[in-house]
Amino acid sequence: MNRFLKLVHFEFQRFLKLYLVLMGVIILLQFVGVILESQNYLSRVNEHIYKDLMPKEQFIEQFGTYSFLQIAHSFWFMGPIVLSIAALMIYVFFIWYRDWLGKNTFIYRLFMLPTSRLNVYFAKAVVILLFIFGLLAVQLLLIPIENRVLQWMVPNEYFNMLSINEITNIDYLSILYPPTFMEFILYYGGGMIAVFIAFTAILFERSFRLKGIIYGILYTGLSSVIFIAPILINQLLLEDYFFPLEIFFMEVVMGLIVLAGTIWTAHYLLKNKIRV
Amino acid sequence: MEAKFNNRDPVYVQVIQHFKEQIAKGYFEPGQEIPSRRELANKLKINPNTAQRAYKEMEEQGLIFTEGNLPSRITKDDKLLKRVREELILEAVDTFVHSVRSINVPLSEVLGLVKDQYEKEMKE
Amino acid sequence: MIEVKNVTKKFGRKNVLKGVSFTAEKGEITCLIGINGVGKTTIMKAIMALTPIDGGEILIDGEKIRKESYEKITFIPDTITMPPSMKIKDAFLFMADFYGGWNQLRANELLQFFRLNENDRISELSKGNTAKVNLLLGLSLDVDYILMDEPFSGIDIFSREQIAEVFTSHLIEDRGVIITTHEINDIEHLIDKAVLIDNGVVLREFNTEEVREQEGKSVIDVMREVYKG
Numbered sequence: 001m002n003r004f005l006k007l008v009h010f011e012f013q014r015f016l017k018l019y020l021v022l023m024g025v026i027i028l029l030q031f032v033g034v035i036l037e038s039q040n041y042l043s044r045v046n047e048h049i050y051k052d053l054m055p056k057e058q059f060i061e062q063f064g065t066y067s068f069l070q071i072a073h074s075f076w077f078m079g080p081i082v083l084s085i086a087a088l089m090i091y092v093f094f095i096w097y098r099d100w101l102g103k104n105t106f107i108y109r110l111f112m113l114p115t116s117r118l119n120v121y122f123a124k125a126v127v128i129l130l131f132i133f134g135l136l137a138v139q140l141l142l143i144p145i146e147n148r149v150l151q152w153m154v155p156n157e158y159f160n161m162l163s164i165n166e167i168t169n170i171d172y173l174s175i176l177y178p179p180t181f182m183e184f185i186l187y188y189g190g191g192m193i194a195v196f197i198a199f200t201a202i203l204f205e206r207s208f209r210l211k212g213i214i215y216g217i218l219y220t221g222l223s224s225v226i227f228i229a230p231i232l233i234n235q236l237l238l239e240d241y242f243f244p245l246e247i248f249f250m251e252v253v254m255g256l257i258v259l260a261g262t263i264w265t266a267h268y269l270l271k272n273k274i275r276v
Numbered sequence: 277m278e279a280k281f282n283n284r285d286p287v288y289v290q291v292i293q294h295f296k297e298q299i300a301k302g303y304f305e306p307g308q309e310i311p312s313r314r315e316l317a318n319k320l321k322i323n324p325n326t327a328q329r330a331y332k333e334m335e336e337q338g339l340i341f342t343e344g345n346l347p348s349r350i351t352k353d354d355k356l357l358k359r360v361r362e363e364l365i366l367e368a369v370d371t372f373v374h375s376v377r378s379i380n381v382p383l384s385e386v387l388g389l390v391k392d393q394y395e396k397e398m399k400e
Numbered sequence: 401m402i403e404v405k406n407v408t409k410k411f412g413r414k415n416v417l418k419g420v421s422f423t424a425e426k427g428e429i430t431c432l433i434g435i436n437g438v439g440k441t442t443i444m445k446a447i448m449a450l451t452p453i454d455g456g457e458i459l460i461d462g463e464k465i466r467k468e469s470y471e472k473i474t475f476i477p478d479t480i481t482m483p484p485s486m487k488i489k490d491a492f493l494f495m496a497d498f499y500g501g502w503n504q505l506r507a508n509e510l511l512q513f514f515r516l517n518e519n520d521r522i523s524e525l526s527k528g529n530t531a532k533v534n535l536l537l538g539l540s541l542d543v544d545y546i547l548m549d550e551p552f553s554g555i556d557i558f559s560r561e562q563i564a565e566v567f568t569s570h571l572i573e574d575r576g577v578i579i580t581t582h583e584i585n586d587i588e589h590l591i592d593k594a595v596l597i598d599n600g601v602v603l604r605e606f607n608t609e610e611v612r613e614q615e616g617k618s619v620i621d622v623m624r625e626v627y628k629g
Contacts (some may be wrong), residue, residue, distance in 0.1 A: 106481065108479070109481040112475060114467055115467055117467075273452055274452075275445070275452060276450045281589055283588050286612040287589055314570060318565070318568045321564060321565075323429060323589065323592055325428065
């Protein structure tokens with residue numbers, strides 16, 4: 001356990017700088033976005049009301065009030081989120097390949113440590129998950145602050161103050177911040193399992209190289225199919241026989257089975273098939 | 277103590293030979309402390325196991341002795357030391373006679389040449 | 401004792417190891433000799449479970465390798481085993497963190513001996529100094545067995561002398577060492593056992609002093625004999 005925690009700490013430190021830069025970029029871009037987008041709206045307000053002398057009520061009727069909804073759909077807000085997702089997806093692979101490629105052959109050391117190689121696997125997974133949750137937490141903290149700043153920028157008559165709940169209900173944000181417990185388990189659990197599956201696919205490639213890529217893809221496909229089997233069967237074969245709650249429990253079980261299988265496979269590869 | 281060893285004769289034998297030469301030449305005094313096997317290996321750049329083997333052989337031949345945990349020392353046995361000197365001289369004589377015998381020279385001439393060469397080297 | 405028993409390995413269609421068997425004793429320096437590409441590095445990686453084998457078995461002190469074995473045996477490959485962005489002192493901390501057998505005193509001693517600075521960054525070191533750091537990291541572990549892959553390759557002659565110095569010092573004493581090299585000249589008088597490998601098998605495995613005594617041959621003489629015939 002001790003060595004496992006040390007590995008987690010080590011992997012965490014390696015990415016921390018880049019991670020903080022990423023966070024900095026998110027914060028910067030989103031705040032810039034709040035300012036620029038709201039200014040955009042206000043200049044439209046000015047144009048119509050002061051230049052064209054449109055009455056306020058008509059403007060509001062025609063163009064609507066301003067709220068965080070517009071911010072949430074702006075490039076300045078979504079861009080950093082997409083960037084973070086992309087960065088983390090890349091790091092899921094890079095966290096392994098960085099120790100194998102070029103002048104870096106640190107993988108020799110990682111596999112010669114007097115600890116189970118599965119600990120290396122778990123440490124990398126835990127760190128990815130920590131980073132994901134970190135970003136989600138930061139984003140969640142930013143939203144009310146950005147909303148407040150928005151409130152300062154836009155005069156009350158034009159501003160519609162949304163609650164945090166309402167904001168996180170906005171389409172894609174409701175996936176990141178699920179309103180129900182069941183959805184939370186499904187999305188986050190599924191996401192977690194996806195990370196593990198990706199790791200195991202990487203291990204297939206590192207064990208068998210070219211053939212390994214095919215094994216990895218096949219493995220990912222198989223695991224995915226097994227995972228959503230209850231949903232598929234329910235909808236295609238049984239014509240929606242089961243209640244959502246029952247499907248949910250079946251999914252949880254499937255998820256655990258797939259997770260166990262993935263970890264077992266990783267363990268097998270690390271012990272018997274991997275080569276530096 | 278610098279020595280160059282060839283790779284065809286057992287190194288431990290060469291080490292013993294080297295010690296005998298050092299003794300005969302007087303570089304090693306009777307009773308003098310010699311380096312530990314590890315120090316010797318390091319000095320001569322040989323495998324420590326070889327140094328160990330050499331010391332074991334020399335101990336068996338009586339060339340060196342070890343009292344308890346103290347460092348090994350050159351024997352103080354005069355008779356043995358004399359024998360070592362003689363052994364080396366005889367070896368040299370043996371080699372010389374062997375290489376010179378095939379050339380047909382009378383013994384007196386050979387001895388004369390030896391005397392001249394000996395005196396020449398004494399002066400240098 | 402490390403026992404390599406009838407190990408076979410294929411890379412794709414190429415049969416690299418066709419039944420390699422030899423032993424390496426603790427307290428002895430065993431040298432694997434063979435041309436480039438014959439599989440010496442593969443054998444070492446196989447012993448360390450860094451590459452899988454297709455057949456045969458490898459035992460370390462009578463048992464198959466497990467995670468605890470890495471406190472007993474270490475491998476010094478010809479490539480650096482630390483992230484290049486690390487400073488030498490960070491590498492020390494890492495090793496101390498993960499290995500119970502890390503000997504910081506010996507590490508400091510070697511650091512001085514190799515004339516390196518703990519604040520140097522690994523990525524900025526010359527090839528020779530990188531090799532020295534690698535050696536340092538391996539030798540500072542209190543392990544029974546050390547595997548070294550081409551410790552002399554690509555290093556200038558003075559560095560090589562330093563490394564040969566290491567072999568005859570207390571740093572190696574009582575440990576079992578397996579090394580591979582083609583610079584057999586430099587170290588012939590240092591090794592206890594030679595294992596000649598060609599074409600995926602061991603052609604001859606012998607104790608150097610025994611062969612000198614019984615056959616009057618140097619290792620290079622034997623090599624000439626064995627590789628010609």
